[in-house]
Amino acid sequence: MNAFETIIYEKKEGIAYITLNRPRALNAVNIRMRDELYEVLPALDDDPQVMIGIIKGAGDKGFSAGADITEFGTAPSQAIARQVRWERDLWGQFMGVSKPLIAAIHGFALGAGIEMAMCCDIRIASDDARFGLPEVGIGMIPTAGGSQTMPRLVWPGMCIANILTGETIGAVEAMRIGLIHRVVKRADLMSAAEGMAKLIMSRGQLAVRYAKQAINRGLDLSLEQGLEVEGELFALLLSTVGAGATTYPRK
Amino acid sequence: MPYKTIIFEKKEKVVWLSLNRPRIGNTINLEMANELVDACLAIKEDDEVRVVVVTGTGKVFCSGFDIAELRSVAADNLKQMNPASLSSNAVAGLDCPVIAAINGDALGAGLELALSCDIRICSQNAHFGFPETSYGIIPSGGGTQRLPRIVGRGKAAEMIITAEPIDAAEAYRVGLVSRVVPKQKLREESEKIAGKLISRAPIAVRYAKEAVNKGLDMTLPQGLRLEADLSFLLQTTKDRAEGIQAFLEKRKAQFKGE
Incomplete structure (x- = not known):
């Protein structure tokens, strides 16, 4: 089933697991990963055996450190970059998945990492998780929807403080402002996500x-x-x- | 600066705007509102300014606006002459980040001024409230619109309808302020946040503020388009090239606002 290079797609008892799988690059989202996610999401949504999706990161260090900066500036022009962005609207596709999606977050969830999690419906994190939108520190703004999704999820006042300063926050603060729904120990992260998935699967x-x-x-x-x-x-x-x-x- | 009711201090890249009528609770009269409008215009025209801090002198941040003055104003002119809306719209119209350093009670138009800022921190002694309904009026400097957009409808409706103030701890709990500090630490803490903001790329910071604030007035798909377009525009800046270069070389970026 797994013909992918940067993600792992598995199915078990009604749950589809998408694992971001570039652990040596802290699961940074590169062009290849974007293309593979773009391919796998409609498959997940269309598969009658799948009722819910769980998205997680491979390796010890974290969920995802964000966009792969080594690929920045590789588009021939801004006009072409813009065209490509909307030709394959990955983030729009993420938000358009009709089935519920759970993000199981450990370690770092920065930039496009946390933005991907914010496209999901439920976010569960381990107590060592760190969240942040550091883009303004490199002359950018969030570009995977974060400037729009975050103020719709958390208190806008908190959101703008986080985006403008580019600072990271821990799991407890993230839960306090409403960014995540539950904090658990690292060892319990997957069982907590699966418990939540099973609860949702028990509903109509x-x-x-x-x-x-x-x-x-x-x-x-x-x-x-x-x-x-x-x-x-x-x-x-x-x-x-x-x-x-x-x-x-x-x- | 020839201001009578406010203090305008420019310290390198930060402008401190202090409401300065401490004997009458820093209440905003028309003169103060017009001085704030003027100061904000000056800030907009000054490319060096990267962060604004709004605070009050004395014990309170601002206890409201001078309602006595308004009695003689004809209803038609109220829009142009309402100190609450003049002052809060002036601050809300700034495109650089604005910190409210709330040194004491922020009531009525004072709270509205704080709501027009991007980041709110307060001292432990501060209280927040909209006393308007107890005087038979409603908030008129954007309070009925900005408060629900910051703390959500439930808490905003309670505060505005009951006219009961809340303390600093409750303000922190509901997300009205992002930090509560001892009074003597307020200035230092504000400087720390301002310093952090200054270290970021200035155009990116302004665009981020625009994306969040304007995006909340749009549908999600429209907001995502705004975010993407601002981000493509940022790709043309020198700061963005410097930011990526510095990241790859593992050094601190030197942004020029270009």
Whole structure:
């Protein structure tokens, strides 16, 4: 199954695992990894055997140190870089996955690393995790959606302080500001992520996906429009369940 | 600087704006609001300024605006002559990062001024609140809009509707301030944050502020486009080339704002 070079894709009991697998480069996101993620995400979403995804990093050091800086400036021009960005919109695709995604974060989650985790629905971290958007320190801004996703997840006041200073924070502070949902010991990270996955898998699967959709679409709408989306999805769900669709996982 | 109600101090790349009517709680009257507008214009035109710190002299940060003055103003002119909105919009319009060094109570227009800053730190003695409804008015310097965007709807509605103040510990808990320090440490702590901001690439810092603030007024896909476009524009700066070079050579980057 695994024809990938920079990621590992595995499936077990309804869970798809995506492991960022460049441990010697602290799982930095290079062009190859972006292409492979771009390929694997729709496969995960389309696979009827998969109900939920867990994203993690290989190796001891961390989840991901961010974009691979050695590849910076390799695009022939800014115009071409811009064109490529939207031809294969990886981050848009990440946020468009209809199934729930859990990020299991250990060690460093910087730049595109934490930004990737912020494209997921649930973030669980080990107590040694460090989070940061250090881009302004190298003359950049976050470019994997971080300047947009972070203020939508945490108190905007905290978010702007973190982005403008480029400082890193620990797991406890990250949990305090709402960036992550749970902090556990390193040894317990995968069992905590799997426990969360199993909990979500015990719910109605279509309901879980529609709930995700209602929240994400609703945040971009006026309250009135958001309530309408919620009502439509509810009606759709009810008619599907009524028609005998199996929205619960088979025991 | 010929200001009467504020102190404008430029120390290298940092401008300290101190509200300076300590005997009357640094309340913002029209004169102070206009001086803040003028000071912010001067800051915008000065390319050397990289960070602004807003603070108050004396025991409080700012206890509100001078409502007595407004009684004689016709309703049509209120928009142009409201010290609360004049002062907070002036600060919110700055494109460099702004730190609120909240040295004591920040109430009404004082809290609104702090909400217009990017990073808020306060001394332990500070209280925060919108007393407006107890006077039969509502916050008019952006408080009803900026507070929910900072602490969320639940806490903002409680604070604005009840008009009950909260203390520094609660302000930290709800995300209104990012740090609480002893009063004598406030200046030092603000300087430390300002120093950190100055060490970053100035254009990137301004664009990051723009991406976060403007992006929150857009849908997520629109915001992502803004972020990407600003980032492609940054790729054309000398600072970005220097930043990557310095990273690869494992040395500290020397940014010039170019």
